[in-house]
Amino acid sequence: MKCLFWNVNKKESINQILADVIEENNLDLLALAEYKDSENELLSELITRGIDFYYIPQLNCDRIHLFCRFKPGEIKPFQETNYYTTKGIPHIKLGYLTFVFVHLSSKLHNNDADELLEYSRTLKIDIEDIEKDVGSDRTIVVGDFNMNPFEKGMLGATGLHAFPTKFEARKHSRTIKEKNYKMFYNPMWSFLGDLTTPYGTYHYNASGYFQTYWHLFDQVLFRPSLLDHVDVKNVKILTEVKGKTLVNIKKIPSVSDHLPIFFEIK
Amino acid sequence: MEDLWPDFNDPLEDIRMPHEILNAQAKFLSEKTNGSIYAEVIRLDFNETYMTDDFDEVEGTLGYRFVIRSRYMEHYKFELLKIIHDFDFYPVTILLDEKMCTELGRKKTIFKIHSEFEYLELLKRVFSSKRLLNVITVMRKIN
Numbered sequence: 309m310k311c312l313f314w315n316v317n318k319k320e321s322i323n324q325i326l327a328d329v330i331e332e333n334n335l336d337l338l339a340l341a342e343y344k345d346s347e348n349e350l351l352s353e354l355i356t357r358g359i360d361f362y363y364i365p366q367l368n369c370d371r372i373h374l375f376c377r378f379k380p381g382e383i384k385p386f387q388e389t390n391y392y393t394t395k396g397i398p399h400i401k402l403g404y405l406t407f408v409f410v411h412l413s414s415k416l417h418n419n420d421a422d423e424l425l426e427y428s429r430t431l432k433i434d435i436e437d438i439e440k441d442v443g444s445d446r447t448i449v450v451g452d453f454n455m456n457p458f459e460k461g462m463l464g465a466t467g468l469h470a471f472p473t474k475f476e477a478r479k480h481s482r483t484i485k486e487k488n489y490k491m492f493y494n495p496m497w498s499f500l501g502d503l504t505t506p507y508g509t510y511h512y513n514a515s516g517y518f519q520t521y522w523h524l525f526d527q528v529l530f531r532p533s534l535l536d537h538v539d540v541k542n543v544k545i546l547t548e549v550k551g552k553t554l555v556n557i558k559k560i561p562s563v564s565d566h567l568p569i570f571f572e573i574k
Numbered sequence: 575m576e577d578l579w580p581d582f583n584d585p586l587e588d589i590r591m592p593h594e595i596l597n598a599q600a601k602f603l604s605e606k607t608n609g610s611i612y613a614e615v616i617r618l619d620f621n622e623t624y625m626t627d628d629f630d631e632v633e634g635t636l637g638y639r640f641v642i643r644s645r646y647m648e649h650y651k652f653e654l655l656k657i658i659h660d661f662d663f664y665p666v667t668i669l670l671d672e673k674m675c676t677e678l679g680r681k682k683t684i685f686k687i688h689s690e691f692e693y694l695e696l697l698k699r700v701f702s703s704k705r706l707l708n709v710i711t712v713m714r715k716i717n
Contacts, residue, residue: 367716368652368709370673387641387651390672396649413672413683426684430656430669433618434639441649 309399310334312546313526314568315341315411315452323350325563328550331357333570336377337397341411341452342564343373350375369393371411372451387438391427392451394438399573402537406442408435410451424454428461432468436490448573449492450528452566457497457524465489470529472497474540480532492529495540495571499524506545509567511560528571542572592657592666592693593617593638599697600640611710614641618656635660642706644713652709655700664688668696674705 312335316322323345330338331354338361347363354361364374369388376383376397384396384404392410399405412427431449439445453462461467465484470492471477477493499508508522526545530538546568547555556562593615600613618637637658641651656669665686675683678699687693700706 367650367712385647385650387649387653389653426669430618433637434653437616437639438649 309336309397309405309573310570311337311339311450311528311572312568312570313339313341313409313450313452313528315526315564315566316343316345317564317566318342318344319564320344322564323353325549325552325554326350327353327357327359328552329546329568330354330359330361330375332550337407338375339407339409339450340373340375341371347373347375364395367393372409374409386442387434389434392431392434396442402446402534402573404442404444404446405534405573406438406444406447408438408447408449408451410449410453412452412454414454425461425467428453428455428464428467432466445490445531445533447531448528448534450569450571452526454525456520457494457500457527462494462527468492468529470494470527474535477530477532478535490531492531493535493538494527494529495538495543496524496527496569498540498543499545506547506555506559506567509545509561509569510565526566526569528569534573537574538571539574542570544570546570589663590690592659592663592690593636595690595693595697596638596640596657599701603642607710607714610645611713612643612645613654614643614651615639616641618658642709642713644716647713647716650713652713654706654709664690664693666693670700671705674700674703677703677705 310333312329312333327350351361351363361375361377362379364376364380364383367385367388369390371390372393378398382398386394386396388394391412392408394406394408396404397407412424435447439447455461462470469489472494474493477491481488481490508524509526510523511521512523513521528543554561554563554567561567596615600615604612616639618639635658637656639653640655641653643651654671658667665688667684667686669684672683687696
């Protein structure tokens with residue numbers, strides 16, 4: 309199953325690029341944040357290219373838009389808030405997977421780091437509640453977290469507890485002060501630093517004593533039960549689509565202020 | 575030896591716990607919709623720790639989620655709000671749906687309520703909001 313998430317920054321004419329990205333990557337699932345273009349026009353464009361895609365109608369979370377090869381009736385609606393929506397989506401070999409699509413609020417402009425921390429803590433609880441409800445921990449959490457992988461909300465045990473290595477994540481959980489904390493695997497850690505480009509999915513030129521400029525806000529996390537079906541080499545940050553660049557001359561996102569992330573679940 | 579303890583009247587007799595108020599409201603919603611749309615109050619499992627603004631972890635927090643559900647959509651839940659408090663009940667930290675906050679003129683989605691009166695006033699506004707009406711309308715249409 310080939311999936312892509314992209315925060316498209318309310319760009320009004322993005323459908324051609326989206327159709328290109330679906331076609332070039334042979335996607336099964338496209339999840340978007342800040343999408344303002346026409347869903348019907350995108351579907352029409354895909355039909356002209358011989359691609360059968362469906363739009364999954366939103367219920368009460370309007371921050372995420374979903375397009376996929378599966379008919380709406382095949383998608384199971386699970387829990388949602390305004391910041392995330394959860395769906396059961398069928399995988400050809402693995403059965404139903406639980407996808408949690410997130411778009412948390414931005415702290416860079418609102419200076420609400422403690423709010424984000426609270427949301428990641430409650431998101432973790434919500435995810436575990438959903439997993440109990442559906443009877444499965446084959447869970448993927450993907451989207452714009454507005455946090456970097458090393459921030460407390462992502463790495464902390466009472467946050468999403470998302471580890472940089474499969475080696476650690478395979479432990480499934482760890483015990484701290486007699487309490488058990490479930491884990492995720494976060495392959496996005498592999499993109500930190502400048503060994504590879506791009507250096508992140510979002511660039512922000514800010515002042516302050518603690519500043520990285522490049523951020524990895526757009527991430528995908530996997531539960532340990534899915535680790536044998538995920539190859540970190542197939543997790544990518546895209547910088548071009550069908551030869552059209554998504555970055556400027558300084559390699560900073562230019563089409564949207566975020567770059568898309570691609571991942572595959574075999 | 576002198577008995578140093580005060581005489582205990584039941585101090586909790588007249589105090590309603592915040593989640594008890596939500597439970598009562600959940601019952602009313604079900605009655606109003608003939609059971610097709612209902613609410614659940616779900617206790618949150620914080621593993622008894624809570625992270626404060628200073629990133630310290632403290633013990634002893636109670637939390638509940640108030641979700642709207644439909645009889646016809648087995649696993650679907652829409653979370654309207656969360657409440658978090660310690661054993662003093664108030665202040666209660668509220669985590670409220672973002673669109674609801676916008677409608678109510680609140681800048682932050684996480685804020686504190688300091689008394690039962692304030693809490694009831696907030697709930698009244700939340701339950702009569704356009705946002706909640708939209709949520710329930712959408713859920714009824716899916717039925």
